[in-house]
Amino acid sequence: MTAKNYIPCNKNAQDCVKNILKYMSDITGRYVITGQHTQTMEQEELKHIEKLTGKQPALLGFELLAYSPNINYFDTDEPCITEVIDNYGTLLKAWEWADKKGLITFTWHWFSPLYGRSKSFYAENTEYDPDKALIEGTAENKAFISDMDVMAGILRPFCDKHIPILWRPFHESYGTWFWWGAKGNQTASRLYRMMYERFTGVHGLNNLIWVWNSYIPEAYPGDDCVDIISTDLYPGNHIHTSQAEECRKVVDITLEPKIVLLAETGPLPDVDAIHDEGVDWVGYMSWSKEFCLTEEYTKFEVLGKVYSSPYALTKDMLPVLY
Numbered sequence: 001m002t003a004k005n006y007i008p009c010n011k012n013a014q015d016c017v018k019n020i021l022k023y024m025s026d027i028t029g030r031y032v033i034t035g036q037h038t039q040t041m042e043q044e045e046l047k048h049i050e051k052l053t054g055k056q057p058a059l060l061g062f063e064l065l066a067y068s069p070n071i072n073y074f075d076t077d078e079p080c081i082t083e084v085i086d087n088y089g090t091l092l093k094a095w096e097w098a099d100k101k102g103l104i105t106f107t108w109h110w111f112s113p114l115y116g117r118s119k120s121f122y123a124e125n126t127e128y129d130p131d132k133a134l135i136e137g138t139a140e141n142k143a144f145i146s147d148m149d150v151m152a153g154i155l156r157p158f159c160d161k162h163i164p165i166l167w168r169p170f171h172e173s174y175g176t177w178f179w180w181g182a183k184g185n186q187t188a189s190r191l192y193r194m195m196y197e198r199f200t201g202v203h204g205l206n207n208l209i210w211v212w213n214s215y216i217p218e219a220y221p222g223d224d225c226v227d228i229i230s231t232d233l234y235p236g237n238h239i240h241t242s243q244a245e246e247c248r249k250v251v252d253i254t255l256e257p258k259i260v261l262l263a264e265t266g267p268l269p270d271v272d273a274i275h276d277e278g279v280d281w282v283g284y285m286s287w288s289k290e291f292c293l294t295e296e297y298t299k300f301e302v303l304g305k306v307y308s309s310p311y312a313l314t315k316d317m318l319p320v321l322y
Helices: 015-027 044-053 078-087 091-099 139-160 185-202 244-251 271-276 300-308
Strands: 035-037 059-063 103-107 165-167 208-213 228-233 259-265 281-286
Touching (some): 015 208, 015 259, 015 281, 035 103, 044 300, 059 281, 091 139, 208 259, 228 244, 244 259
Parallel strands (some): 035 059, 059 103, 228 259, 259 281
16 A cells, blocks of 8 residues: 655645645555535434444535525426525534534535526536636636635635635536536536635635545646545445445546545445455545435445444544644
8 A cells, every 4th residue: 555645735735634634644544434424404314323333424524505606596496495405504514513523525516607497516407618617708707716706705714713624626527417527527627726726826725625536537637736536436235345446546547646535435335345455545425315314225234334343433533633
């Protein structure tokens, strides 16, 4: 197992960022960080895990879709409105988790900056052209920058309090289902770099840990704007392995060794196998709702086994990192 570079890509990164990256580098190969996504105020997943295992995940995920500036409430449907309402306010839960010194990651299903309807983070629900967002002065570019600036303001209080965030924008850009990937993965890579430069250079969000979420080598935005490399995996119901081959695909996109995260997963990975096979995943984040709350993808017995593994790093095992 190769040592991982833990020097932040942002030269102005806060100490909390440095602490977490160093910690992740140190535990790679020894422990696997347990993680769970939540997207409602009730956080049913967190309560469910604690009830079954007596433990909490070390990494908790939060959803920012309801904070998108351009949700079209005049051309939508009930599933969209329900998801927005259920999600709105969840940043209060992120603040609570920060008080407990847990690890935090944000996912943003970004409703398109223009021309959207219903769940317009899906490309099929918008005519927004991400290629035009890259061209200075276009309506798409202005809207893109405006949305970024709104989100920067939402993230600002976390920066002011030196609360580190694993920030994973433009996720799953290897596919075309989201608007940021609709014109190809290299367009998404350029959008990512634009955001990195604006969030660090203009807004000074130096608490962000930059997570790139794709295994496509030619789309990698560069070591100078990425701290952690990752991918999302939904291999099928009740498939619990180390996902070693998929991990190697991600590792191979960089010249400089980076910390590697299984940023989303359906069925839980086999934590013991990750350790025993020397696979580079530093941790995982299970997706929300039925992926955690039912046995459709992972039996509750398997969930209990994962959390009781000597190699599973849970919330109670985390040192104070910020």
